[in-house]
Amino acid sequence: MPKPKKNSVKDAVAEWRKLVTSSTKKLYQLAKEAQTRSYSPYSKYPVGASVRSGRQFFAGTNVENASYGATICAERVAIVTAVAAGHRRIDEICLVTSNSEGAAPCGMCLQVISEFSGPDTKLWIANPKEILGLYRLKELFGFRFTKKDLKLKSKQAQRR
Ligand SMILES: [Zn+2]
Numbered sequence: 001m002p003k004p005k006k007n008s009v010k011d012a013v014a015e016w017r018k019l020v021t022s023s024t025k026k027l028y029q030l031a032k033e034a035q036t037r038s039y040s041p042y043s044k045y046p047v048g049a050s051v052r053s054g055r056q057f058f059a060g061t062n063v064e065n066a067s068y069g070a071t072i073c074a075e076r077v078a079i080v081t082a083v084a085a086g087h088r089r090i091d092e093i094c095l096v097t098s099n100s101e102g103a104a105p106c107g108m109c110l111q112v113i114s115e116f117s118g119p120d121t122k123l124w125i126a127n128p129k130e131i132l133g134l135y136r137l138k139e140l141f142g143f144r145f146t147k148k149d150l151k152l153k154s155k156q157a158q159r160r
Pocket residue numbers: 073074075076105106107108109110
């Protein structure tokens with residue numbers, strides 16, 4: 001019987017650390033800088049995000065609003081900035097919060113990330129001190145509503 005691995009958690013961490021490239025470092029730096037520009041007077045929860053589309057990088061920060069509902073998260077600001085610049089594919093994302101253990105994107109952001117990326121898109125989770133981990137979109141958002149679902153529904157609607 002094989003012995004269980006002693007350092008499986010450490011091995012998992014070492015595994016994602018091998019995937020940190022110079023573009024990951026640039027992505028992290030941009031997200032970290034964006035966090036310092038956060039407009040979050042209500043939550044006092046500054047967030048920075050960045051996305052890479054091919055060789056292009058875009059950053060975003062959370063922008064809150066007195067109405068609360070008009071608030072937009074850092075990830076979506078970064079993505080809409082990329083889309084406004086003509087990019088339709090997100091290859092890699094970095095999210096910086098001040099949480100010591102990091103934080104995942106909210107559900108609304110996962111839906112928007114999903115629109116422009118694939119199941120294996122890398123999501124780096126970080127705080128201002130360091131990169132804390134790597135997730136694939138499918139790990140955080142496994143069963144997604146996508147444009148494929150709309151095509152199915154429109155075909156059904158045409159049959160009626
Ligand atoms: Zn969000």
